Amino acid sequence: GESVGLHLPTLSVQEGDNSIINCAYSNSASDYFIWYKQESGKGPQFIIDIRSNMDKRQGQRVTVLLNKTVKHLSLQIAATQPGDSAVYFCAEGGSSGGGADGLTFGKGTHLIIQP
């Protein structure tokens, strides 16, 4: 969104192609991981989450892959549409146990859909 600035990695894809956005996380104790989408001028919007005991989860047009060995998370968006243009953040949470903590967000990736 408008609050993330010049240092964001950018991914530019053609409309209709698949997009893969990657994220490296730091805390191996995190219980779950989430992908958020932030459009300009709006708050982050939940896309999909995955628990640490899973390695893949699918939603509508999206798939999240978790590789705990290398602390890597990816978001695959199938058949990208103009409405997918946004900044995508990965976030990790639950490391303090009991669900009582805030999320730790990554820096974000700006996805641009080319017509």
Add this chain to the structure above:
Amino acid sequence: DSGVTQTPKHLITATGQRVTLRCSPRSGDLSVYWYQQSLDQGLQFLIQYYNGEERAKGNILERFSAQQFPDLHSELNLSSLELGDSALYFCASNPTGSTEAFFGQGTRLTVV
């Protein structure tokens, strides 16, 4: 519409001043989280309240404080404001036990 309401949407104030940001969580959600989003630090967790009690603290400065009221709305108080406090401040809420946090539209604070 996420169901989380934040006011005001925009706020311009001078250095040294104090402001209060307000958040109403989604109906039924007991948890409220505050985040700061700035150009250089990205999205940073500040503090969480659950049913009126402070539950977790993140990178919140001592000049900042928050509270959650019996009706579950929350306020974030920012005092002795500095230019570097200019940022978007988001509130989020989630149902107990759910990982899905719903974010408000944010308050854009500009300190001049």
